Amino acid sequence: MNRLIDRSIVDFIAELDSSSPAPGGGSVSALSSALGVALVRMVGHLSVSKKRFMKLDQAIQDEFKRTIFELENKRKRLEELVDLDTKAFDRIMAAIKLPKETDREQRVRNKELEEATIEAINVPLEVAQVSIRALQSIERIMRHGNKQAISDLGVAALMLSSGVEGACLNVLINLPGLSDEALKQTYRQEAKKMIERAHTHRDTYTQHVINMIRT
Numbered sequence: 001m002n003r004l005i006d007r008s009i010v011d012f013i014a015e016l017d018s019s020s021p022a023p024g025g026g027s028v029s030a031l032s033s034a035l036g037v038a039l040v041r042m043v044g045h046l047s048v049s050k051k052r053f054m055k056l057d058q059a060i061q062d063e064f065k066r067t068i069f070e071l072e073n074k075r076k077r078l079e080e081l082v083d084l085d086t087k088a089f090d091r092i093m094a095a096i097k098l099p100k101e102t103d104r105e106q107r108v109r110n111k112e113l114e115e116a117t118i119e120a121i122n123v124p125l126e127v128a129q130v131s132i133r134a135l136q137s138i139e140r141i142m143r144h145g146n147k148q149a150i151s152d153l154g155v156a157a158l159m160l161s162s163g164v165e166g167a168c169l170n171v172l173i174n175l176p177g178l179s180d181e182a183l184k185q186t187y188r189q190e191a192k193k194m195i196e197r198a199h200t201h202r203d204t205y206t207q208h209v210i211n212m213i214r215t
Helices: 009-016 025-045 058-096 103-144 147-177 181-214
Strands: none
Touching: 025 058, 025 103, 025 147, 058 103, 058 147, 103 147, 103 181, 147 181
C-alpha cells in the first residue's frame, strides 16, 4: 500500500471519511504538525532574500537559516509519523485477533498486545515531542522574519499546538492497555506537560500576531 503521506489531499480526506478506523486522529495530528512546520519554513523562505534581513548581523542570519534547515528534518519526520501512527494502530488490531484458547496462546497474545500498545503510545508521543521543538523555533523566525507573513506564523502555531494536543490524546487513550501502572503514570504526566507547553507557546505567538496586525 502506498504511504498515506503520498496520497493527494482529496484521497487522504476521503480515506478519513470512511468506516475504516485508520488512519485516524493520530495520523491527522502528525499531518497537522507537518503543515505547521511547512508554514514556518515558508515564512523563512520569504524572509532571507529581503533587504531588511540581509542587513542583520551575520550571526543572526546564520542562526535563522540554520533554524529553517533544522525544521526541514522535523517536517520529514512528522511525514513519516503520519504513516507510523496508522501502522501502530494496525498492529494493535492484529494483536487483538491473535488466538487465545490455550495458556501459551494467551501469553503470546498478551505480550504482543502490550508491545503493540507501547508502540501506539510512543509514536504519537514522538509527534508531540517533535511538534514542541518546532513550536519553540517559531520565536526565532517571528523575531527576524518577513512581517508581511506574520499571520502565517500564527496559523503555524495553531497547527503545531493542535498536533501536540491531538497526539497527546492518542497517548492517553492507549494507556489503559498497559499493565505497568508506573509506566502509565510516566506517560500521563509527560502528555499533560506537553499540552501545557503547547498552550503556552500557542497563546504567546497568537497574541503577538494579533498585536502586530492591529498596529
